[in-house]
Amino acid sequence: MGSNKLVYIPSCELAVKPDVLVMKGESQLFSRKGQESSITNPYILVEVYSDSMYREDMHVKLRYYKQLESVQHIIYIEQGVPFVSVYTKQQDSHHWLNEDYATLTMIVTIGDVTLSMQDIYHKVSMTNNSATNA
Secondary structure (H helix, E strand, O other), rough: OOOOOOEEEEHHHEEEEOOOOEEEOOOOEEEEOOOOEEEEEEEEEEEEOOOOHHHHHHHHHHHHHHOOOOEEEEEEOOOOOOEEEEEOOOOOOOOEEEEEEEOOOEEEEEEEEEEEEHHHOOOOOOOHHHOOOO
């Protein structure tokens, strides 16, 4: 699914909008009176963050996303410079493996899927000269 879909986090009774979410199977919805229904079982959540949203995305949303039982991967993509951070759930919601990718020559691994950093940052204007040789 694309963006603009709410994800409900029962443990904190909060609904948030990731930039992208990926489902595995049928969506389970949580209905709140007078509000848009929220998905409760995303498989992958993606945030593309900028300087202005960094604090909320990394320090607030990440903590909430990790509490969702269904989430297996959380991906943060930085704008303007090549940097992707992939969090992969290990045995439970308290144990996550974090892998960072910081050059355009690297290959990002998300479960059984691989994406090149060049593909992720295709048509993105880089704000840092170290983008291609960091």
